[in-house]
Amino acid sequence: MPVPAPGGIVVRVRAALTDGTDLKAYRRGHPQMPMPSRFGHEFSGDVAAVGTTDARAPHGFAVGDPVMCVHSAPCGACYWCLHGQEELCETVMATKILGAYADYIEVPAHIVARNCYPKPKGLSYAQAAFLEPLACVVHSVEFLAPQPGSTVAVLGDGGFGLLHAQVLRLHGAHALLVGRRAERLELARSLEIDCVDARDELALPAILARTEGRGADAVVECTGSPAVWEEAPSYARRGGTVSLFGGLPPSTDVRFSAARLHYDEVRLIAPFHFGTKAVRRAFELLRDGEVEVEPLITQTYPLERIAQAFADLDAGLGLKFAVVP
Numbered sequence: 001m002p003v004p005a006p007g008g009i010v011v012r013v014r015a016a017l018t019d020g021t022d023l024k025a026y027r028r029g030h031p032q033m034p035m036p037s038r039f040g041h042e043f044s045g046d047v048a049a050v051g052t053t054d055a056r057a058p059h060g061f062a063v064g065d066p067v068m069c070v071h072s073a074p075c076g077a078c079y080w081c082l083h084g085q086e087e088l089c090e091t092v093m094a095t096k097i098l099g100a101y102a103d104y105i106e107v108p109a110h111i112v113a114r115n116c117y118p119k120p121k122g123l124s125y126a127q128a129a130f131l132e133p134l135a136c137v138v139h140s141v142e143f144l145a146p147q148p149g150s151t152v153a154v155l156g157d158g159g160f161g162l163l164h165a166q167v168l169r170l171h172g173a174h175a176l177l178v179g180r181r182a183e184r185l186e187l188a189r190s191l192e193i194d195c196v197d198a199r200d201e202l203a204l205p206a207i208l209a210r211t212e213g214r215g216a217d218a219v220v221e222c223t224g225s226p227a228v229w230e231e232a233p234s235y236a237r238r239g240g241t242v243s244l245f246g247g248l249p250p251s252t253d254v255r256f257s258a259a260r261l262h263y264d265e266v267r268l269i270a271p272f273h274f275g276t277k278a279v280r281r282a283f284e285l286l287r288d289g290e291v292e293v294e295p296l297i298t299q300t301y302p303l304e305r306i307a308q309a310f311a312d313l314d315a316g317l318g319l320k321f322a323v324v325p
């Protein structure tokens with residue numbers, strides 16, 4: 001068990017979720033997660049130890065408190081933090097924590113002070129562990145700022161696609177989820193999300209047919225595939241916006257039609273990470289039950305079977321898994 005630094009806490013992990021980044025790291029390593037390495041970054045649990053607090057950073061958490069947090073926090077002092085772009089904070093990536101697939105994880109003072117919340121009783125630990133991915137989606141949708149009543153095509157039926165469709169709905173937009181996995185589309189439909197099964201019909205005519213031939217008012221790319229990034233503008237209407245959400249490896253180059261961007265005024269945006277306000281909003285959405293996250297967890301594995309969990313994830317046997325020490 002780690003010893004918390006001043007202002008920090010140690011969390012006894014009660015649930016950690018798998019996500020696409022973890023799977024990529026498991027498959028082929030990750031620029032910031034060379035394997036073998038501790039990983040896992042979506043978690044919640046109970047406070048197991050509290051670092052000495054000083055008057056500068058009193059946080060009020062006590063041993064035994066159920067908590068939920070994200071794995072990063074902005075510095076609050078750099079140029080970007082002072083200009084409302086906390087997701088681009090100079091140190092937010094360098095000071096993030098990994099290692100939630102463990103019995104304990106240390107959460108340092110800067111995260112405790114800005115991005116840590118008491119877990120409401122009505123929320124399970126696995127639900128609470130959605131704070132981080134949901135914060136990404138809240139930031140993404142706020143960055144896009146869809147008009148109420150607009151049609152937003154969401155490309156990808158993974159966890160991020162399903163979360164986007166739900167958060168878009170809360171903004172008054174009509175989400176149209178494009179996917180090709182039967183069980184995921186079935187899950188989406190059970191959440192009353194309108195779907196296009198791309199195995200049955202081509203995505204472009206399907207989107208045009210649902211938008212009086214114009215194309216979607218906005219498109220959100222949630223697959224993290226260069227080919228889908230490049231095809232995403234073709235689904236947008238003239239004057240529409242394409243949000244490239246699914247991250248690609250840093251060395252990736254992508255190509256877009258100049259005519260679509262210029263003569264059709266198709267805007268490209270690419271929201272990354274989140275700031276503290278998005279974390280707070282994600283916390284409120286979970287607390288108030290406004291986003292359904294439980295159905296996104298396919299299965300729960302004990303920590304000892306994490307190798308099996310990743311082998312199963314790699315084989316495409318589930319959407320997200322909960323790992324419980």
Ligand SMILES: [Zn+2]
Pocket residue numbers: 074075076077078079080081088089090091092
């Ligand atoms: Zn900063």
